[in-house]
Amino acid sequence: MKNIKKIFSFALIAYIIFSLNTGCETPVSQIVPYSGNWRFIFTYTDGSSFADSYITIQDTGAFCGKLTFSRTDSAIYIQGDVSANGQITGGFANDCSGSVRGNLSGSFTELMGAGFASGTFSDTVINSIYKGSWIARRN
């Protein structure tokens, strides 16, 4: 009798976990092909890299991640959105809920499983030298 109770409880818990998890998943057809973890590297117009960031692109294509400056260790946030066809738009902010300034644009490409993205940015609100290009890869 004890065993039956145990088995019944275990099955019930497993069913509840299963049901809850199924509900949490975004429908797979709505997940952007570029969702996942990416590493971004930012370079100035002269080609020297100055900051990098590990960013998670969410199922919807939205993202917000910390951008750490390699020399000063200070950080700002980059926020944006990737469309299903790989176009990225966004900018810079003081935190993930803050207002976005400047400009971050570019495109994502995925060919035979290899993901790559590149584009340009400018955040001349903080400093006129904050402009250049960025590249990113799945990480």
Place this chain on the structure above:
Amino acid sequence: MKTQYMLPVLFLFIFSSAAFSQQNQKTSFGIFSGVSLNTNSYEFEDNNNLFDTSYSNSTKTAFNLGMFVIYDFDVNFGIKFQGQYANKGGVTKVNTFYSNDLTMVERTYTNTINYLQFALLPQLNILFNKNSPDSKAFLNIGGYLSIKLSATESIENQTLYQYLNTEKDISKSLSGTDAGLIFGAGIIYKGFLLDIRYDLGLSNIVGIEDVSDVLSIKNRSINFSIGWTGGF
């Protein structure tokens, strides 16, 4: 002055080669078919070395079919011209791990690139018995040139509870040709052929201008074939 010497030397060389060929020439042809294990090698060539741990490659099994002509200069040395249908590509898995607002997805890319492939392969023959030239072992090292016919990418998206398969035409994203080296070996026994070849692609097959500067994808293929060969 140099030209005056060179012309007779060249004439003698051509004449002696032709005379040798007429005495020893043997031309044979053959057909073959088999399976190939294909994969792609990926290399990012940007200045900032971004390590990537999310990829895993595995082989894709495909079918090949072709024909060849061999011209033997002597019993131990010949040259093979081969034309075949080659199905190349590979399988790449990319994993996305679960976190906030991110569904865990395993994406499996099965890449299929169909080529018409031509190869020129110098061949070293080792006869089993001097009296039976139709049974021998051989070694090939040469080059190939492939012309792309079509290319598709099948993407399987597998989450914990869902599955979605999509297919994409990627022929415009890949270059029209591929070139590389072939290393092969085999045996011919009374006309029946058993052959193993390794195709080492040397060309970057990425055909998108900006992306090909930083991403290099190359074809790799091991082919096992059986066939038949006979003389003209």
